[in-house]
Amino acid sequence: MLTFRVVITGFLATVVSVAQAQMPANDTVKGGKDHPLLTRFAGAKLVGYEVKQFDEATLPAGKRVRIAGKLGFEKTLRLEGKYTRIAYVYPQDRSSLEVMRNYQAALEKAGMKSTFACAKETCGENFGDFVQQQRVGYNFIQGGEAATSPFNYGRNDNRYLLASGTRPDGSALTVAVYMVDPVQGKLGGVYLDIVEGKSMEGGKVSANLNAADMAKGIATDGKVAIYGVYFDTGKADVKPESAAALAEMATMLKQSPKLKVFVVGHTDNQGAVAQNLTLSQRRAESVVGALAGTYKIDAARLSPKGVAAYAPLASNRAEAGRQQNRRVELVEQ
Structure with missing residues (x-):
């Protein structure tokens, strides 16, 4: 020991x-x-x-x-x-x-x-x-x-x-x-x-995903999932700990000035669908607000969308899957 x-x-x-x-x-x-x-x-x-x-x-x-x-x-x-x-x-x-x-x-x-x-x-x-x-x-x-x-x-x-x-x-x-x-x-x-114990998977992704990785994901798949944007449970305000991920998103967007994206908020399936739709939309709008306000990205290039749990990446039956499903995505318009 x-x-x-x-x-x-x-x-x-x-x-x-x-x-x-x-x-x-x-x-x-x-x-x-x-x-x-x-x-x-x-x-x-x-x-x-x-x-x-x-x-x-x-x-x-x-x-x-x-x-x-x-x-x-x-x-x-x-x-x-x-x-x-x-x-x-x-x-x-x-x-x-x-x-x-x-x-x-x-x-x-x-x-x-x-x-x-x-x-x-x-x-x-x-x-x-x-x-x-x-x-x-x-x-x-x-x-x-x-x-x-x-x-x-x-x-x-x-x-x-x-x-x-x-x-x-x-x-x-x-x-x-x-x-x-x-x-x-x-x-x-x-x-x-x-x-x-082990580091949370979301923390690992946010630490490693830089502007170049984001640009590569969009070029290859037309979208990229971001796990470094944090919110309190049931809340839509972007937490200060999200600064590193937001900065990388802004860098990627500045390096591709013609790129327009949907900023899509995703939740797990816990709670009522209507509430999660509203919450995911508000979170997407908060991310757009931070990118436009703090990082001076033209808001016309950013379109917030909330889709709740309608596009999961994993099963919502276990916490590991729900954690993977709680994310923000940038989707090429």
Whole structure:
């Protein structure tokens, strides 16, 4: 089994400071435990814990920036598999730099490769606010003010590391480590996302499909499926994580200035047909709006169409097929 060790040296157990007295006496989450692949920083107490045997997760893999006026990330990693979330607090006399260095060393020793790392302002605009609001909100952290406040007060003094590797059985393993410094008399905080499994197929396609691939697909088949355009369930607003795919679509269209396309929205067969027809049409219109507004593509070259689940690429009986059917296509007019 792939095992990590977070080893701390030089801790003076005989020194009891006021900061240490503020630490919870024990872990505050009933049933919570360290992940079997990654131990905790010595002296830390577990204050948040959740495990889902199979779920999807979207992890930041780039700076937090504004895309089309909305805050998002330059890049994200979309994963599925066993998803574990853990939060700890650690003593005031330790720094986030020391704690992060220990985690980084443990991950590297286990053969994990860092794919993105940042600290404070290099993480981008309001990175800490995103984690505090979307990951370690008060419903996740348990243990009162001493456990919750570090992630709030320290959100501008943060560090983040994303690392990926492969387990002995060949399955993918991804670990995201976020932490905040002890500031303003508060404890330090650590938050972990650990995903054991394979990358979602949609994420793989969006990462590899560039403007040249899109142009080739249209020239060969008269159409190309795009899996890097994302929407929240039941919603039509294009998510910020779609920026990379939209940019490649725009590049392809600019390189072929005479090309006109139908922008076709597809859904799976879950839900009422009428609702899916409306939803797929609205999503197609959102993509056209983004291409025309943000990327300055002539809207006269783009015609939005929504077809719901009327043109599946795979069976809708299983999630793998439904995932393949949820897409945006560019179809040559």
